Amino acid sequence: MGKHRRDPVTAHHRRRLKATLKASKAGAAPGTLQYVGQQAAQPTLATLIEYGRQDSEFLTTQFTSLEQGREFKPTYDTFWLNLHGLEDVSLLQLIGQRFRLHPLVLEDILNTQQRPKVEQYPGYLYITARMVALDEDDLICSEQISIVLGRDFVLTFQEKPTGTFTAIRELLRNTESQVRKFGADYLVYALLDKLVDRYFAVLEQLGERIDELEDEINEGLHPRQMQEIQQHRRSLQALKRGLWPLREVINILQRDEADFFHDETQLYLRDVYDHTVQLIESVEALREVISGLQDSYLALQSQQMNAQMRTLTVFTIIFSPLTLIAGIYGMNFEYMPELKWRYGYWAVLALMAVLGIGLGGFFWARRWISREYFR
């Protein structure tokens, strides 16, 4: 089977476990902020989008350093500050001071292995969620998105730019779009909606891979397939583990006891909530498909063995008596009358032929030998 490639799911899992461990160690001495993720190539980039209801009330600013950051003062009704890259801890601390974020919130933003959760602080809601994707090995990888929702602002923190929210930025430019017309709460809804859509895409991709695997298994078994079944099972489990707390987060937002969301936006959140429920059901359905696939694999394995055993048995049964007959007439007794017969040899050959064909026909009729098993 050649060299074994380390199972990437496990590898991913360990990466995450290690990061958590690192994060947890860092957390033992609160007050010292430290980023636990992988170092990205590009520098930290903050994008500030300010907008009001009027056509002219729209402004985008970008800054990458502390100095630039010091100056930002939003001019219009609502603004959205997005941060790509979390290495620049000092910039983050500045933002933390400016918006009076609790030290634990800053820690959670940097500790990028959080479960999705929502926490209420005075003056703002802190939401973490995970953006999923399939990497080149068809493995689930996920990135943490932290969202802070205040009365008239939204802060988002990502490890690296993924382009998921580009569409929303475009919509914001459009004065007629609902996201522009409604407030900060609707913007958060739009962001979460995008996040949930990513799950649909990932699930669709995974479903395709599983279909391909099913076709492959039906063409012929290979031990690698069993490994893939296990890998997909783990991927689905990982998705499920991510979706359950996400559903809970959206459920909490929808009930919105802290009154950050307008009634209208709450209706939209209910819609996203329905989507997460649907996603969980789809994950369950795929898990059943995977489970059935494993059962099929094992049954096919067993059936292959049956076919081979059958062939072996049939061959042994046919050739054993023929070989015995040949052996008998190969004995060297002096008095073996058949050996002297004129057509003894031919008679024995005929006997063998009859016996062989007879037994073969018998098994053919009983379907112990059939063309199907020679595919």
Add this chain to the structure above:
Amino acid sequence: MGKHRRDPVTAHHRRRLKATLKASKAGAAPGTLQYVGQQAAQPTLATLIEYGRQDSEFLTTQFTSLEQGREFKPTYDTFWLNLHGLEDVSLLQLIGQRFRLHPLVLEDILNTQQRPKVEQYPGYLYITARMVALDEDDLICSEQISIVLGRDFVLTFQEKPTGTFTAIRELLRNTESQVRKFGADYLVYALLDKLVDRYFAVLEQLGERIDELEDEINEGLHPRQMQEIQQHRRSLQALKRGLWPLREVINILQRDEADFFHDETQLYLRDVYDHTVQLIESVEALREVISGLQDSYLALQSQQMNAQMRTLTVFTIIFSPLTLIAGIYGMNFEYMPELKWRYGYWAVLALMAVLGIGLGGFFWARRWISREYFR
């Protein structure tokens, strides 16, 4: 095994996933209504049935376009507007304006992959449910039915005409029928009752298929059967997934906190509720049957192998010593006294016969060989 046909359950599942994905993408920009299902052949058709308690108070109107639709004004106590085909988004929007339906309701009507749910809006209840059927491959397929219940009207939205509600239309013509005498709430009960009956029919069909499969397996194993077991398992899972939220929907309606249902109708809803509970139990029972079938399949597979192994072993044990004896007397030693004996050959043949029959009899007595295994 020849060419593998793609497992249709998976195919169906992916179709649904894709539609959901499409719907979810469409939903990202609320306000733009878009139908996500398959385009039907026939055009959108709206049927309006108005009726009162009097014999003469019954009127049926059909219209297919926006212009015709503009005119409808119900004259009698209660009316039921049914819409087949959802492509004509403009007609739907007109209806939405006329009955003050929330944009999200219109979206949900068009996004035909909803889970069964009930949502209360000011002035009306919005109910979605799914109408199940078995397609030609014995696969579960389902169609969304959206129901809007107001104080004196019922709106229903279907993708295509299925004839399920024809019987109710007939009953409505009959002044003596309960559905005619009672109000709009009873009509909704009647519709849901019909929907639930469809589940009974589908379950009955599936039960028959499973019985046939069981008979087949007992006649002889074939790898295709394992695939069918998996397919039925998934179908039952799909039914179960559809029934649970449906039960919840009916439970909510029965408690009826918004007072849309009369006390008498609530008793009837409790009856439908009992039916869904019974359906869920039947699904569970069939799932156990399927599960036992899989166990039987694997045990039979194993038992077949045992029988073959037994046969192989018996043949080997019987023929090995006989062949050895023949081999011994086929040796070319100069001094082998038995070879010179007058009846040596016959003695050896007799020895072989005794040995062979003895061993065969031994195994027959121990039931290692029996007629049963040659079936």
Add this chain to the structure above:
Amino acid sequence: MGKHRRDPVTAHHRRRLKATLKASKAGAAPGTLQYVGQQAAQPTLATLIEYGRQDSEFLTTQFTSLEQGREFKPTYDTFWLNLHGLEDVSLLQLIGQRFRLHPLVLEDILNTQQRPKVEQYPGYLYITARMVALDEDDLICSEQISIVLGRDFVLTFQEKPTGTFTAIRELLRNTESQVRKFGADYLVYALLDKLVDRYFAVLEQLGERIDELEDEINEGLHPRQMQEIQQHRRSLQALKRGLWPLREVINILQRDEADFFHDETQLYLRDVYDHTVQLIESVEALREVISGLQDSYLALQSQQMNAQMRTLTVFTIIFSPLTLIAGIYGMNFEYMPELKWRYGYWAVLALMAVLGIGLGGFFWARRWISREYFR
């Protein structure tokens, strides 16, 4: 294996599913009463038992037709009207009018596939339960018992006479018996207690069958046993499915929010409740036994195969070298010195014997061959 007899559990299940389907169809047009069970041979028979506390206050009346029924007027404190056979819908309707039963109650009485439930109506409680039995194929079959409990009367409806309640009728004749002394509520307790006792009897029978099956499996495997395991598993599932709602029914009666039961009787109901809990535990215990039996069956199957494989391997290992030796000395080379030796033949025979016995002894010592595997 001969002709396959259709698995009776499935058959039974389908019968029930069909009846439910039929019942559910009938239910679509409420108001039309229709009996969905099998037509019984004997006609409908109503038995009226009236009793008071006094010795003389006891009267039994039987009537089979509408005309006779019209006349019954109870004279003493409490009366119990029992109906065997449900074909005579008109008699039932008469009773319904007399006791002001809701049409849905009459429907449920006729639709004999109900789950156990209790429903409160003004002036009476409606209880359905199921009377279980094992049929001649050791399959669970069950019959619906409907009980209506009013302040001073009890109505019971059965499909056919089963003799289960005979003992209670006898006790009623006895002025000293508690059932005579206490009121209608105690009579209902006594009926339910009898019903629950039937479950104990059925479980005991099933336990015996499972023990016999266990003995059989330990004597020798047969594919039929696997089918029996599956059948028992389904029977136990069926019992469990019946017991859970029955427990719930008794629990509701025991809490008795509608005050139909005296405090004293409630204590007795708690006793019956404890019995149902015990029954559920016994069913669980038997399910574990069955589950272990299946594991044992599969392990034994595997172990048999191991034993055969072992025997085959041992025989092959012993005879292969012997046959090779015989083959070698059967070669026709001109210069084979051993062939000329005076005792070459005997030497080779001795060599073979030593080799054969040596290998055999080796395997015996390693327990690859042992008497145990030849049982």
Add this chain to the structure above:
Amino acid sequence: MGKHRRDPVTAHHRRRLKATLKASKAGAAPGTLQYVGQQAAQPTLATLIEYGRQDSEFLTTQFTSLEQGREFKPTYDTFWLNLHGLEDVSLLQLIGQRFRLHPLVLEDILNTQQRPKVEQYPGYLYITARMVALDEDDLICSEQISIVLGRDFVLTFQEKPTGTFTAIRELLRNTESQVRKFGADYLVYALLDKLVDRYFAVLEQLGERIDELEDEINEGLHPRQMQEIQQHRRSLQALKRGLWPLREVINILQRDEADFFHDETQLYLRDVYDHTVQLIESVEALREVISGLQDSYLALQSQQMNAQMRTLTVFTIIFSPLTLIAGIYGMNFEYMPELKWRYGYWAVLALMAVLGIGLGGFFWARRWISREYFR
């Protein structure tokens, strides 16, 4: 495998089921008390221990018959009446009258197959629990202990003397012991604590048996081991089924809504409660051990088969060509030049040796043959 001994767990289970059935039948006519357990050899024995706080306030009385029993009048603060053997129903009835026990309590005392429960009656609490032990076949057997706790007295009812409570009797003689100093409620705590300790002992024994079984399986497989695995699994299930209601009982006592326990004793009950939780966890841990053992057993079975198959394959591969060569040179063609060669025989022998050793070495190197598989 010789004669099959009936699986004792099943046997025990049926015994219990039968007793329950009997008890349940007896219960149909309340008022008639009847003992359903096995008849013990020794007669009923009542022991009365009266005690106060003072050194002199301690008195033990024993009586075996109704007449003796009539006289007992406790003289000190608290007394504990213990009854061994339940055949003497009349004595029990006397006690029942004396302490105003409800008939259902007397029934439950005699019906010795109760689940652990606690029931509150006016003036006393009725508690049933089960005392577990392992019998000589390592099977769980259990005996019912009924406890009645009044304000200043404790009644206990056992089927036969087990010596479990001897230590408590000794402690009672000691004026300094807490059980002597505190009241009747503390005595009940002490009794329950002893009962729970018995579970620890039984679990420890079972754990040892499972360890031994594990060692045995690692030394060599035997079908009997699979049966033992099943037996232990059932024993653990039985323990679990007993512990859950016991935990509930102690939980109810600890909350003590009827104020039978002092605050201090409640703290001790919390301690016993913690013990039951720990016991349930230990049972779960052992169940996982057993479950893993079964998986190991099956994997080892499969691995044994693999080893045998490997050996068989290797032997067949090595000997098939050798035998063919011998067969070829045993052919009787007139023109076979090799046969005339001077060293043809030796050349062929050498060829065979090279081939045999070469193939053997090949498989040895590939580890198809290794010493490990010959253990």
Add this chain to the structure above:
Amino acid sequence: MGKHRRDPVTAHHRRRLKATLKASKAGAAPGTLQYVGQQAAQPTLATLIEYGRQDSEFLTTQFTSLEQGREFKPTYDTFWLNLHGLEDVSLLQLIGQRFRLHPLVLEDILNTQQRPKVEQYPGYLYITARMVALDEDDLICSEQISIVLGRDFVLTFQEKPTGTFTAIRELLRNTESQVRKFGADYLVYALLDKLVDRYFAVLEQLGERIDELEDEINEGLHPRQMQEIQQHRRSLQALKRGLWPLREVINILQRDEADFFHDETQLYLRDVYDHTVQLIESVEALREVISGLQDSYLALQSQQMNAQMRTLTVFTIIFSPLTLIAGIYGMNFEYMPELKWRYGYWAVLALMAVLGIGLGGFFWARRWISREYFR
């Protein structure tokens, strides 16, 4: 496989069970304190750390005996008394009297097999938790930590020094550290946080072992691997069993109904709580990995057997006809014309070669023989 080493998980489990049993026996006579753990080498050592907010307010005292202990009187705001080694029961009793600890608390401190729990007593909270580690056999072992939290003091009790809390002691020396600035409640948070971090470390180690095992299995199967799978499964179960009550403990502390924690500290406890939730999820993820590993192991076992069976069948099919042909021409009939042919021998050899190569090629083409199976 040589001598079997007793499975250490079981051994550990039994050790724990025995200690619990011992503890439980000891508990039967409350008032007598007795340590149930293993006797440690070093003597009991009490360390008292007193600290205030000022730089100078920090004092560490150590004492090992009763006499030294009598004198301790804390001088600064907060103090932390840590006890290593629990053999010196008299010292413990002294502490108990000094801080008015309930006798049951002292018992629980000594009975070192408690489940994590938190109990509220007047004036203090009693918390037990377990410190986990992997021993040299990669087995989970755990040590009990008892924590008593008063208004201004913390008492901790450990069986032996583990160095886990050294970092906290260092932080306490630092006037700037949060743990020094905040009160006793924050110290308890810091201790629990350290405990939870240990779980991350253990999980990370276990994850590595499982990865190594996965690599090993993919290189070649060995029965020992199945045992390791079972061992890891049990280890994960043990971790899970420890984490669930720990999560509950932290949850209770976080809600803090007794007001021992400041609001700020409660936020930090929520953080630890999130960590335990994450840990439980990681345990679940690893359990799925282990479960998939077992499935893979069994599938690989089956696939190996398939490969061997395939090889055996191919060899038998190829050599059977060849051997038969050799046997036929080894027969001694007088009239066998082929034997006289000039090139008969060569023709037969050629026939055999054609047949052998043909069959071999056939199977090669069908992939019954392939290089892959000879790895």
